[in-house]
Amino acid sequence: xxxxxxxxxxxxxxxxxxxxxxxxxxxxxxxxxxxxxxxxxxxxxxxxxxxxxxxxxxxxxxxxxxxxxxxxxxxxxxxxxxxxxxxxxxxxxxxxxxxxxxxxxxxxxxxxxxxxxxxxxxxxxxxxxxxxxxxxxxxxxxxxxxxxxxxxxxxxxxxxxxxxxxxxxxxxxxxxxxxxxxxxxxxxxxxxxxxxxxxxxxxxxxxxxxxxxxxxxxxxxxxxxxxxxxxxxxxxxxxxxxxxxxxxxxxxxxxxxxxxxxxxxxxxxxxxxxxxxxxxxxxxxxxxxxxxxxxxxxxxxxxxxxxxxxxxxxxxxxxxxxxxxxxxxxxxxxxxxxxxxxxxxxxxxxxxxxxxxxxxxxxxxxxxxxxxxxxxxxxxxxxxxxxxxx
Numbered sequence: 442x443x444x445x446x447x448x449x450x451x452x453x454x455x456x457x458x459x460x461x462x463x464x465x466x467x468x469x470x471x472x473x474x475x476x477x478x479x480x481x482x483x484x485x486x487x488x489x490x491x492x493x494x495x496x497x498x499x500x501x502x503x504x505x506x507x508x509x510x511x512x513x514x515x516x517x518x519x520x521x522x523x524x525x526x527x528x529x530x531x532x533x534x535x536x537x538x539x540x541x542x543x544x545x546x547x548x549x550x551x552x553x554x555x556x557x558x559x560x561x562x563x564x565x566x567x568x569x570x571x572x573x574x575x576x577x578x579x580x581x582x583x584x585x586x587x588x589x590x591x592x593x594x595x596x597x598x599x600x601x602x603x604x605x606x607x608x609x610x611x612x613x614x615x616x617x618x619x620x621x622x623x624x625x626x627x628x629x630x631x632x633x634x635x636x637x638x639x640x641x642x643x644x645x646x647x648x649x650x651x652x653x654x655x656x657x658x659x660x661x662x663x664x665x666x667x668x669x670x671x672x673x674x675x676x677x678x679x680x681x682x683x684x685x686x687x688x689x690x691x692x693x694x695x696x697x698x699x700x701x702x703x704x705x706x707x708x709x710x711x712x713x714x715x716x717x718x719x720x721x722x723x724x725x726x727x728x729x730x731x732x733x734x735x736x737x738x739x740x741x742x743x744x745x746x747x748x749x750x751x752x753x754x755x756x757x758x759x760x761x762x763x764x765x766x767x768x769x770x771x772x773x774x775x776x777x778x779x780x781x782x783x784x785x786x787x788x789x790x791x792x793x794x795x796x797x798x799x800x801x802x803x804x805x806x807x808x809x810x811x812x813x814x815x816x817x818x819x820x821x822x823x824x825x826x827x828x829x830x831x
């Protein structure tokens with residue numbers, strides 16, 4: 442019965458990937474996001490000549506808020522009687538083009554946002570003169586300058602590594618919302634392909650395995666929870682704001698010879714050099730054979746195409762692993778296969794890849810005080826504790 446279910450789900454996932462790849466918007470490649478950000482920045486700078494728009498911005502981004510969803514700003518502008526409706530529709534069309542290219546149009550109503558960056562909270566903002574910047578194209582480790590428009594459409598060039606000493610408005614993607622939508626899309630497709638246990642399967646496995654807990658006495662679902670986590674370096678330039686980190690939790694399916702992969706969002710992990718205490722459940726042990734799993738950490742990038750990521754996981758990982766015997770030694774190879782399957786721009790020497798923890802086992806978590814793990818690249822330090830989810 443399990444093999445029939447996987448086969449049907451795999452057909453659904455294959456059809457999904459094929460349909461997504463056939464979408465005309467995909468042909469333009471990663472330049473879609475950069476061009477959209479540039480176009481929106483230019484159009485927002487033009488809207489700054491409109492007193493109504495400036496009033497809306499001051500209300501939405503003043504008093505310490507400093508960020509707002511583009512759709513909300515434009516909606517408020519319309520409600521206040523704004524007249525530049527053609528520009529409004531053009532900006533919303535750019536947002537839709539980005540979501541279509543990424544494959545998340547059905548998972549979020551908007552991903553563009555406006556962020557206000559100021560040297561300090563007490564620096565006043567002259568909304569008539571504020572520059573509107575956008576992220577440069579390419580690898581952020583190679584950025585030297587950031588372009589920004591004034592309300593007359595003139596281009597100003599700012600230092601990419603040193604934050605300006607005056608307020609700047611940034612037309613950007615809402616990284617948290619973009620990542621949330623992307624991970625939701627991918628996780629649903631992984632479940633459809635039989636590469637991720639559903640919530641129902643997780644509960645069923647917990648009920649069946651109650652007599653064989655290895656880490657703690659648990660009458661519910663045995664998990665590993667993040668007690669604390671810290672990044673040494675997130676490589677983020679000032680214009681990108683806080684980092685958005687997510688993790689691949691991977692291992693071997695407990696019932697068949699196939700990888701088990703789940704993507705986990707870590708929206709709190711904003712800055713390097715800071716220790717966070719999220720109490721976030723990371724691993725559901727019953728979904729992994731031998732009660733062992735890997736964790737690969739990646740940093741969200743505005744140019745991330747979730748359809749490419751999905752295709753890499755669905756086809757690349759299986760291709761790299763080939764037909765394998767479900768032995769304990771293969772667990773770490775699943776994590777390596779994920780890294781190898783990533784699109785070329787996400788290779789291990791790129792900022793998008795953060796670190797990996799290999800073969801975390803319940804035998805490591807026999808004490809309620811947990812254990813501290815260090816990433817293979819010495820960038821992530823994470824403490825896990827056993828946790829019984831009832």
